Amino acid sequence: MDIKSFLGGISPEEFLKEYWCKKPLLIKGAVKNTESFLSVDNMRELAVEESVESRMVLPTSGDKKWLCEDGPFKENDFKIQEKKQGTLICHGVNLYGPLMADLEKLSRFIPNWQFDDIMVTHSYPGEGVGAHIDSYNVFILQGHGKKQWLLEEDPNDTYQEDIAIKILKEFNPNIDWTLEPGDMVYIPPHVAHHGVALTEGMSYSIGFRAFKLEDMFSGYFQHHLESTEEMQDCYNDLNLQKSERPFFINDNDLDKMTRVFEEHLFNKTKMENWMGAYMTEPRQVPEKNDDLTFEEFVEEFKEGRPLFQDDHTRFVAMKEKFFINGVCFDVEEDMIEHFELAFSAMKMEDMPFKRKVMSIKSLMNLHKAYELGAIFFAE
Ligand SMILES: [Fe+2]
Numbered sequence: 001m002d003i004k005s006f007l008g009g010i011s012p013e014e015f016l017k018e019y020w021c022k023k024p025l026l027i028k029g030a031v032k033n034t035e036s037f038l039s040v041d042n043m044r045e046l047a048v049e050e051s052v053e054s055r056m057v058l059p060t061s062g063d064k065k066w067l068c069e070d071g072p073f074k075e076n077d078f079k080i081q082e083k084k085q086g087t088l089i090c091h092g093v094n095l096y097g098p099l100m101a102d103l104e105k106l107s108r109f110i111p112n113w114q115f116d117d118i119m120v121t122h123s124y125p126g127e128g129v130g131a132h133i134d135s136y137n138v139f140i141l142q143g144h145g146k147k148q149w150l151l152e153e154d155p156n157d158t159y160q161e162d163i164a165i166k167i168l169k170e171f172n173p174n175i176d177w178t179l180e181p182g183d184m185v186y187i188p189p190h191v192a193h194h195g196v197a198l199t200e201g202m203s204y205s206i207g208f209r210a211f212k213l214e215d216m217f218s219g220y221f222q223h224h225l226e227s228t229e230e231m232q233d234c235y236n237d238l239n240l241q242k243s244e245r246p247f248f249i250n251d252n253d254l255d256k257m258t259r260v261f262e263e264h265l266f267n268k269t270k271m272e273n274w275m276g277a278y279m280t281e282p283r284q285v286p287e288k289n290d291d292l293t294f295e296e297f298v299e300e301f302k303e304g305r306p307l308f309q310d311d312h313t314r315f316v317a318m319k320e321k322f323f324i325n326g327v328c329f330d331v332e333e334d335m336i337e338h339f340e341l342a343f344s345a346m347k348m349e350d351m352p353f354k355r356k357v358m359s360i361k362s363l364m365n366l367h368k369a370y371e372l373g374a375i376f377f378a379e
Helices: 012-018 038-046 076-083 097-110 213-227 251-264 267-277 294-302 333-343 360-372
Strands: 025-027 054-059 066-070 089-091 115-122 138-142 147-152 174-180 184-187 192-197 202-208 307-309 315-318 322-324 328-332 375-377
Touching: 038 076, 038 089, 054 076, 076 089, 089 251, 097 115, 097 202, 097 322, 174 184, 174 251, 213 267, 267 315, 267 322, 267 328, 294 360, 322 333, 322 360, 328 360, 333 360, 360 375
Parallel strands: none
Antiparallel strands: 025 184, 054 066, 054 089, 089 115, 115 202, 138 184, 138 202, 147 174, 147 192, 307 375, 315 322, 322 328
């Protein structure tokens, strides 16, 4: 797998400038050997797991036209999927196997804090989940089989009522692409799309997170209201001017109030603390772990016991800060890149720390990450 063929011969810079969040792109032969990524049986083994987010969409003859069920599933459900020629979907497959992890790595020309997961879809001929609009960016790679993608770049976003899944009322596609194994389509947010399986087949959606402004703003305020003592202070105007019009807020008042907000809320340090924490909040918070004291942890670590990350661990590095699962770690500046490298290893890999050169502070940080459940020793 290489980034050049992944983007159809154009550079990541050109892709971001011309296509990202702007227009769809068809990439023929983006990734090789996609037919051997996951078998239908592999996927079904995942769909019976409690820890895997899965769902099935089935056509029905009733009023609702579609039936949408959440996993985990039982063997018998797959017979129903086959009989009704429905669609099975599993999320988070980037965590299952090195090929999936390699696929995730290809997307790292986009900041990883924007990456969501890889979802796999298995459909029977004629099936799809209907024409709809997503608010996120996605690359959809064809595994095995053929799929037709119909896209409308300027859609009307009104949905049909009273059906189990979101399907557009009107859909007038201006793009019609057929994907064969290894072909990929990039779909930006707000472009309506409808994928129809032409044969039995599988596709992999490399999806990115959509950050709703409403959620970010409320998260930002909540973060600072909870963590800042100065929020108990009151507004004091030390330079109050004599009022000429007592019922009028003038420009000067507005400027002063704006400065209070800038000083206490909208500065870069506050943005750093919030952004690092918010962008690393895990999908599932791991269980805390207090099995090993700091001394015991260090002993195991120095003896070389393999150390892994929890599947849902998220992290980002930022100047002198390092965030893991929403928590800020004070890591020495010369160790930041070392931590970054170790945490960016694949989830199923022993984290490549240079164990002999770790300072006490770094070891304390690792123990803190261990207590959070973000990292753990192999059994
Ligand atoms: Fe979609």
